[in-house]
Amino acid sequence: MRGKAAKQRPITPDAKYNSTVVAKLINHLMLRGQKLTSTTAVYKAMDRAEKELKQPALDVLDQALKNIAPMVEVKSKRVGGATYQVPIEVKSNRKQTLAMRWMIEAARSAKGTIDKTLGDEIVSAYKGEGASIKKREDVHRMAESNKAFAHYARF
Numbered sequence: 001m002r003g004k005a006a007k008q009r010p011i012t013p014d015a016k017y018n019s020t021v022v023a024k025l026i027n028h029l030m031l032r033g034q035k036l037t038s039t040t041a042v043y044k045a046m047d048r049a050e051k052e053l054k055q056p057a058l059d060v061l062d063q064a065l066k067n068i069a070p071m072v073e074v075k076s077k078r079v080g081g082a083t084y085q086v087p088i089e090v091k092s093n094r095k096q097t098l099a100m101r102w103m104i105e106a107a108r109s110a111k112g113t114i115d116k117t118l119g120d121e122i123v124s125a126y127k128g129e130g131a132s133i134k135k136r137e138d139v140h141r142m143a144e145s146n147k148a149f150a151h152y153a154r155f
Contacts, residue, residue: 016043017058021065021096028100029114041115045107048119053126064125068102068132069095072143077152086152087143099132106131 014023022042030038046057053060074085090098103121109131110117124130 014039017046019058021061022046022058024096025061025100025104028097029104029118041113041118044115045119045122048116049122049126052119052123060126061122064103064122065096065099067128068099068125068136070098070136070139073098073139074142074146077149079152084149084152085142085146086149087146088153099136102132102135106135 011020011023011027013020014026016022026035026038026042029042046061049060049064050057070090072087073090074087077084077086103125104118107114107118107121110120121130121132125132
C-alpha cells in the first residue's frame with residue numbers, strides 16, 4: 001500500500017443556504033483563492049435558477065446534481081501487457097464531485113459571465129439537457145461499450 005489515505009476534512013456549510021453542497025460548489029468554482037468572487041457567482045446563479053424555475057434554489061441544485069451524477073465510469077486496468085477500460089460503479093462522494101466538476105466545466109466553456117452561464121447550466125441540468133448531461137451520457141456510453149471487460153473490475 002502507498003501510505004495512509006487522506007482524512008476527509010469537514011466542510012462548513014455556506015452562510016446563505018446553510019448547505020455543505022453549496023459550500024462544495026463554491027470551493028470547486030474558486031480560482032486562485034478568490035472565495036468571495038466564487039461565492040457571489042454561485043449565489044447569483046442559484047437566484048437566477050430559482051427565478052427561472054420558480055422552485056427553491058437548493059431543490060433545483062440538488063436535482064440538477066442528481067441528473068448529472070454518473071452511475072458508472074471506466075478506469076484503466078493493465079492486464080498482461082494490455083490496458084483495458086474497465087467499467088466500475090461510482091461511489092456517492094465521487095458522483096457529487098464529478099457532477100460539480102462537469103457543471104462548472106460546462107459553465108466555463110460557455111460564452112458569458114460565470115454567474116449567468118452557471119445559472120443556465122443548473123437550469124438545463126435540472127431539465128435533463130445541456131453540456132454536463134451530455135458528458136454523463138458519454139461516460140455511460142463508454143462504460144456500456146466496454147462491458148465485456150467488467151470481469152477485470154477488482155479494484
